[in-house]
């Protein structure tokens with residue numbers, strides 16, 4: 001499918017499924033060394049506030065610079081890491097890096113704001129919104145979710161960086177929470193109580209019933225990009241419009257914000273804004289990139 005081919009630049013390098021089967025084995029074996037040798041790195045994709053186009057935060061997305069196979073996307077190795085359990089130390093590393101990066105951005109922006117204020121001889125120049133710390137979103141896999149160290153590790157990472165819990169958003173897929181009982185939800189609930197934001201990733205692709213939504217400690221729904229795709233057409237697919245409209249209404253009624261993934265065109269962006277979505281992410285605004293792509297003052301994007 002075009003989604004798989006175009007959606008992940010790194011998949012294109014290896015279309016041969018036999019080679020991939022062999023790879024799985026060697027990739028899996030290589031994972032621990034890769035973590036030790038710093039072969040993983042993060043890219044960041046901005047999250048755009050739809051009301052005014054401000055950058056609200058960024059999602060951290062892990063990549064692997066493999067010495068033989070080159071750049072690998074997370075779909076190639078996260079499932080393997082999840083299977084062996086390496087996802088736990090890898091996920092901890094991702095969170096640490098991402099939180100540190102968010103702090104660095106925050107400092108940069110503060111400094112830039114101070115300089116600007118001095119130059120213009122007034123302090124009230126930047127809007128309040130600009131001074132809020134940038135939020136960073138980190139993906140959690142099911143295995144991390146069920147690991148007893150999740151809460152203490154997260155708290156330790158935030159404290160070490162001196163970052164407010166509300167500047168961290170943990171993304172958990174809806175399917176990872178299906179069937180979770182109250183005990184299994186406890187760590188997420190504890191984190192939410194500390195002020196950490198919780199997003200339900202790829203929302204709409206799982207089988208969770210909507211009543212279940214009420215008992216999850218989520219603060220945001222991230223609507224899967226399969227729904228964004230239907231809005232691409234002229235006119236938009238009425239079924240998708242109705243679905244998004246309904247989800248937005250329900251989410252807002254429950255006090256949840258709605259983020260949309262995979263916004264690739266202006267048409268989709270304006271449609272989704274009209275439908276009441278709060279935040280957007282996608283190639284129309286920016287592709288995932290190095291942290292330096294955020295240094296230009298966290299500009300308003302289209």
Ligand code: C2E
Pocket residue numbers: 003006007008045060061062073074075078091094138139140141171201202225261262263264281282283284288
């Ligand atoms: P996700 O969390 O749903 O992340 C969004 C994916 O959509 C990313 O793919 C992103 O590059 C891609 N994307 C963003 N905008 C667009 C767009 O406009 N069009 C299209 N077609 N795609 C877009 P990526 O980076 O390949 O990541 C794939 C998945 O891997 C993520 O899906 C997430 O589930 C997982 N992942 C990434 N980093 C981590 C991590 O650090 N830990 C864990 N556990 N999982 C991760």
Ligand code: MG
Pocket residue numbers: 059139171201
């Ligand atoms: Mg995500």
Ligand code: MG
Pocket residue numbers: 201202222224261
């Ligand atoms: Mg997602």
Ligand code: MG
Pocket residue numbers: 202224225261
């Ligand atoms: Mg997704």
